Amino acid sequence: MLTPMVAGGVVFPGLFLLSKKTLQRLPQLRWEEADAVTVSARLVSSVQAIMASTAGYIVSTSCKHIIDDQHWLSSAYTQFAVPYFIYDIYAMFLCHWHKHQVKGHGGEDGTPRALGSTWAVVRGYLHKEFLMVLHHAVMVLVCFPLSVYKQQHTLLHKVNGALMLLSFLCCRVLLFPYLYWAYGRHAGLSLLAVPLAIPAHVNLGAALLLAPQLYWFFLICRGACRLFRPRSSPPPSPCQTQD
Numbered sequence: 455m456l457t458p459m460v461a462g463g464v465v466f467p468g469l470f471l472l473s474k475k476t477l478q479r480l481p482q483l484r485w486e487e488a489d490a491v492t493v494s495a496r497l498v499s500s501v502q503a504i505m506a507s508t509a510g511y512i513v514s515t516s517c518k519h520i521i522d523d524q525h526w527l528s529s530a531y532t533q534f535a536v537p538y539f540i541y542d543i544y545a546m547f548l549c550h551w552h553k554h555q556v557k558g559h560g561g562e563d564g565t566p567r568a569l570g571s572t573w574a575v576v577r578g579y580l581h582k583e584f585l586m587v588l589h590h591a592v593m594v595l596v597c598f599p600l601s602v603y604k605q606q607h608t609l610l611h612k613v614n615g616a617l618m619l620l621s622f623l624c625c626r627v628l629l630f631p632y633l634y635w636a637y638g639r640h641a642g643l644s645l646l647a648v649p650l651a652i653p654a655h656v657n658l659g660a661a662l663l664l665a666p667q668l669y670w671f672f673l674i675c676r677g678a679c680r681l682f683r684p685r686s687s688p689p690p691s692p693c694q695t696q697d
Contacts, residue, residue, distance in 0.1 A: 458530050462537035470498045470545060488552035495545040502538050506531070536598050539590040546586065550579040619678050626667045630660055 473494035477485040485493075509531040517523035554575050580587060631645070638648040649657050 458533035459536055462534040463541075465534075466498055466502065466538045466541045469501060470494050470541070473497050488555065491545075491548050491552055495542075495549055498538075498545065499542065502535065502542075506535065532598060536594055539593045543587055543590050546583055547576075547579050550582065551575055554578070615678055619674055622671055622674055627664075627671050630664045630667075633660075 471494075474487075474490045477483050477490040477493060478487065509527050513525045513528045516525050634648045635645050637643075637652070638645050641648075641651065643651055
């Protein structure tokens, strides 16, 4: 799985740097850095759009059944494109930063005049490109894990499962004992004395909220046991054995 991601991490930033240096150093061009950055970022985005469209066309024309059929390119290109979304957040910021400098907000050497100015550029960038940054973040943090969800044998899937188990335990289960402990600390009571010191309907409400959390945590633990328990491979299905 790492091979497509490494390839994407080389191709997209590498193409950006190659285009930028070419536009700046060719004697016939000698572009300013701001123009070279903007055009190079757009070039890489166009290349990514063409590659994604081509991959989508290949997958859609190769699969006859929209639900059951799978194509290796759909998973491989998803992994290949992950570095692009990370790179593009930085590339868009570079374009925004250079536009900020062109407007006269930079120092004599083209750098921001103060740290506060740098943060102002960052805030302006996030305000202007919030939806695009959010889109890229969702692609990396949500869509990519979903695309490799069926790869239970990989280390990444197991690490993701362990982190989900730990985060659910801390944020959804242990939250209730922590609330009782925090109230007891504020009121000068021990943890065991808190349920007797607060109204019954508060305890009932907490119990009703905690009950589904415990059930879901049980399901997660059961799934984790199946994930980490070594077991023999199941026999191939008839569909997998057909030519």
